[in-house]
Amino acid sequence: MIRVANLVKTHGPLRVLDGVNLDVREGEVTALVGPSGGGKSTLLRCINGLESFASGEVAVGNDLKLTGGKAHDTNALLALRRRVGMVFQQFNLFPHMTALENVMSGPVYALGQSKASARAAAEKLLARVGLAEKAGAKPATLSGGQQQRVAIARALAVNPRAMLFDEPTSALDPKMAGEVLAVMRDLAADGMTMIVVSHDTEFVRGAATVHRMEAGKIVQSGPPTAVLD
Amino acid sequence: MTLRFRTAAAFAAALSFLPPLAAQDQQPLRWGTDPTGGAPYIYQDNDGKFVGFEVEIADFLAAKLGRASQMVKGDWDKLPELLDKKEIDVVFNGYELREDMVRKYAVTRPYYVYRLQLVAHKDDATIEGWADLPAREGRKGKSVGVLNGTVAHEYLKEKYGDKIDLKINPDVATVMGLVKDRRLDATVQDGPAAVYFCKEMPQLRPVGEGRNPGFYVIYLAKSDPALLDKLNAAFRDGVTSGRFEAIYRKYGIWNDDQERLGYWLDRPWPPFAAANKSEEEAKPKSNPWPRMLRELVEAAGVTVLLAVISFPLAVLLGLLVAVGRVYGPGWLAAVLGVYVEVLRGTPLLLQLYTIYYLIPKVFPGFDLTPFQAGIFGLAVNYSAYEAENYRAGLLAIPRGQSEAALSLGMTKWTAIRRVVVPQAVRIVIPPVTNDFIALFKDTSVCSVILITELTRKYNELYNFNRDYIVELAAVTAGLYLLMSYPLALAARLLERRLGTAHPGGRP
Numbered sequence: 001m002i003r004v005a006n007l008v009k010t011h012g013p014l015r016v017l018d019g020v021n022l023d024v025r026e027g028e029v030t031a032l033v034g035p036s037g038g039g040k041s042t043l044l045r046c047i048n049g050l051e052s053f054a055s056g057e058v059a060v061g062n063d064l065k066l067t068g069g070k071a072h073d074t075n076a077l078l079a080l081r082r083r084v085g086m087v088f089q090q091f092n093l094f095p096h097m098t099a100l101e102n103v104m105s106g107p108v109y110a111l112g113q114s115k116a117s118a119r120a121a122a123e124k125l126l127a128r129v130g131l132a133e134k135a136g137a138k139p140a141t142l143s144g145g146q147q148q149r150v151a152i153a154r155a156l157a158v159n160p161r162a163m164l165f166d167e168p169t170s171a172l173d174p175k176m177a178g179e180v181l182a183v184m185r186d187l188a189a190d191g192m193t194m195i196v197v198s199h200d201t202e203f204v205r206g207a208a209t210v211h212r213m214e215a216g217k218i219v220q221s222g223p224p225t226a227v228l229d
Numbered sequence: 230m231t232l233r234f235r236t237a238a239a240f241a242a243a244l245s246f247l248p249p250l251a252a253q254d255q256q257p258l259r260w261g262t263d264p265t266g267g268a269p270y271i272y273q274d275n276d277g278k279f280v281g282f283e284v285e286i287a288d289f290l291a292a293k294l295g296r297a298s299q300m301v302k303g304d305w306d307k308l309p310e311l312l313d314k315k316e317i318d319v320v321f322n323g324y325e326l327r328e329d330m331v332r333k334y335a336v337t338r339p340y341y342v343y344r345l346q347l348v349a350h351k352d353d354a355t356i357e358g359w360a361d362l363p364a365r366e367g368r369k370g371k372s373v374g375v376l377n378g379t380v381a382h383e384y385l386k387e388k389y390g391d392k393i394d395l396k397i398n399p400d401v402a403t404v405m406g407l408v409k410d411r412r413l414d415a416t417v418q419d420g421p422a423a424v425y426f427c428k429e430m431p432q433l434r435p436v437g438e439g440r441n442p443g444f445y446v447i448y449l450a451k452s453d454p455a456l457l458d459k460l461n462a463a464f465r466d467g468v469t470s471g472r473f474e475a476i477y478r479k480y481g482i483w484n485d486d487q488e489r490l491g492y493w494l495d496r497p498w499p500p501f502a503a504a505n506k507s508e509e510e511a512k513p514k515s516n517p518w519p520r521m522l523r524e525l526v527e528a529a530g531v532t533v534l535l536a537v538i539s540f541p542l543a544v545l546l547g548l549l550v551a552v553g554r555v556y557g558p559g560w561l562a563a564v565l566g567v568y569v570e571v572l573r574g575t576p577l578l579l580q581l582y583t584i585y586y587l588i589p590k591v592f593p594g595f596d597l598t599p600f601q602a603g604i605f606g607l608a609v610n611y612s613a614y615e616a617e618n619y620r621a622g623l624l625a626i627p628r629g630q631s632e633a634a635l636s637l638g639m640t641k642w643t644a645i646r647r648v649v650v651p652q653a654v655r656i657v658i659p660p661v662t663n664d665f666i667a668l669f670k671d672t673s674v675c676s677v678i679l680i681t682e683l684t685r686k687y688n689e690l691y692n693f694n695r696d697y698i699v700e701l702a703a704v705t706a707g708l709y710l711l712m713s714y715p716l717a718l719a720a721r722l723l724e725r726r727l728g729t730a731h732p733g734g735r736p
Contacts, residue, residue, distance in 0.1 A: 048636055050632055050635065050636065074640070078638055078640065081635065081636055081637070081638040082637075082638035085636070085637075086633075086636040088629060088632070088633060090629055092627075092629040092630060092632065092633035093633075094630065094633070094634075094648055094652075095652065096651050096652050096655060096727070105634070105637060105639075105647065105648075106637035106638060106639070109634075109637075109639050109643050109647045110637050110638035110639045110640075110643065111638065151633075154633075154637065155636070155637070157637075158637055158638055
């Protein structure tokens with residue numbers, strides 16, 4: 001469903017991504033592991049179109065494609081981002097909106113849905129991540145784990161067919177990380193296509209495929225047991 | 230030659246370089262004037278030299294007193310304060326004989342008899358006399374320009390009140406120019422100014438009879454009776470020798486009224502009783518405060534109106550400029566950068582002056598009323614400062630915020646509008662509030678374009694009620710505070726209402 005071919009991203013003389021190939025099948029959880037600075041987060045950001053790249057291509061489904069070496073086409077970018085959701089290490093909730101408004105922001109401001117219909121869907125999503133009672137709370141009053149769960153609900157609200165997780169639990173203590181990982185497992189069980197950058201070994205063991213990245217290259221791929229042990 | 234003798238000779242030689250003792254004793258006669266008050270009283274000729282009938286009379290008086298003539302410049306309506314501070318010896322610039330002034334200062338005999346002259350545009354057939362000024366059935370009152378604090382100002386205010394649209398400005402050439410350009414219907418000036426400007430500007434004509442004759446006099450400190458006697462003696466000489474007449478004829482302002490100067494040389498002076506009473510008992514009986522307070526509060530209303538209309542416009546404009554600078558294409562950012570620097574780098578006074586007086590000369594269609602020009606000028610000037618506030622706010626929002634918005638599929642502009650701008654606006658509430666209060670007080674600059682707001686009204690009242698200078702200043706300052714403090718509180722409330730997370734410290 002997501003296919004990355006020969007992706008090269010340079011930063012001056014540095015090849016941040018150095019010919020990355022990746023194939024993620026529908027409904028599959030793919031984990032990216034490896035040392036910091038290996039290019040895992042940059043790869044996710046390239047897939048989501050937050051970064052441009054020098055050459056290669058990213059394809060999502062059969063019809064959406066980002067090509068290296070030029071500025072991305074705006075319409076393709078918008079369509080791709082609505083198909084691929086993203087969750088950030090620092091949550092990046094909108095501090096001036098309540099939890100519910102955060103979840104509604106995509107459907108209302110990106111998809112142009114009415115507030116009434118977006119509200120009903122957003123309430124269901126908050127319930128799904130276990131935060132129905134926090135709908136009216138501002139992000140600043142929520143714990144880190146709660147904030148990340150709201151961020152996941154927000155990404156899900158535009159009905160993406162795949163989700164990118166960029167170290168979603170790295171900023172959290174183990175208990176809060178556990179809350180977030182539970183939500184992610186639930187999503188995976190539902191058949192969501194996911195690419196996860198994570199240092200959480202236990203979660204990574206549940207993935208279908210694991211890729212180890214070092215110095216901008218995928219150096220090892222395979223089932224968790226093969227890559228991790 | 231003995232040593233002693235040589236020393237004495239050297240001492241004598243050194244002394245001979247000093248000016249004679251008598252001249253050292255005689256300080257120059259410092260006469261306070263406001264050259265911007267204009268012709269024919271005092272103005273600069275083509276060589277930049279100050280000329281005018283008052284300059285010539287001052288030189289005459291100084292010569293009679295055996296002193297040098299030294300002009301000291303000040304704001305016309307603040308000349309008495311210069312006298313109080315002993316910066317000048319006499320106030321000498323078309324000051325009329327007024328009871329309230331006589332209570333505080335010593336006064337010479339008159340050097341000129343003036344009348345108030347109505348001046349209108351030559352093509353304006355609707356003004357044929359004084360009776361055409363006030364509002365009548367089916368017709369608005371005429372807009373009439375006067376100089377602040379003059380007898381003409383007081384006369385029109387008392388005679389016509391709200392029935393005419395009184396516009397106040399400190400500069401005679403400006404007011405005359407506005408009548409010439411037909412942006413004011415008429416002006417009332419002292420005779421000499423009317424005569425001079427009707428000659429200089431052929432579009433102007435005197436209308437109706439001269440009214441309310443009065444005297445130009447020189448004011449000086451009561452503590453200097455010797456100077457008063459000398460000046461009066463010099464006046465007698467000037468009148469009887471025909472020297473004054475010669476000067477007035479040179480400037481075209483001699484008329485039959487001046488025959489009375491001779492009459493007043495030997496009559497009791499000044500011609501009202503108040504002068505002989507002490508300052509305390511001479512105070513007028515009726516209490517002027519209800520009227521003054523009402524006028525001050527009305528003017529404060531104009532101040533509030535100027536501020537609350539112009540500031541939201543400044544904020545909106547500033548926000549657009551900031552967004553354009555931060556997110557717009559390079560050429561736009563460059564243009565907006567110039568916009569901000571030009572507006573920040575030039576005085577508001579000059580901008581208001583340009584908008585109201587200069588632009589209509591180049592583009593006659595852009596003829597704003599004073600109030601519109603004031604709103605426009607304040608909004609544009611403050612938009613430059615608000616643009617910088619908002620630019621700081623926009624740059625302070627972490628990149629992750631716009632990335633999160635983009636990752637939800639929002640367009641760049643939707644992300645800016647829904648996510649970045651609302652947060653930036655909240656961050657900069659404190660400096661924006663600051664600017665609102667600053668603008669509030671800057672509304673006083675609008676008095677240069679004929680708007681009577683609180684500070685202008687204070688100046689006006691202060692001129693006619695010099696017995697209450699301190700009280701009026703206190704009340705005016707109090708009114709400003711009374712208006713700006715609630716604004717500050719409201720902004721604080723807004724800040725708390727909209728406030729986002731405060732990562733530490735008292736919000």
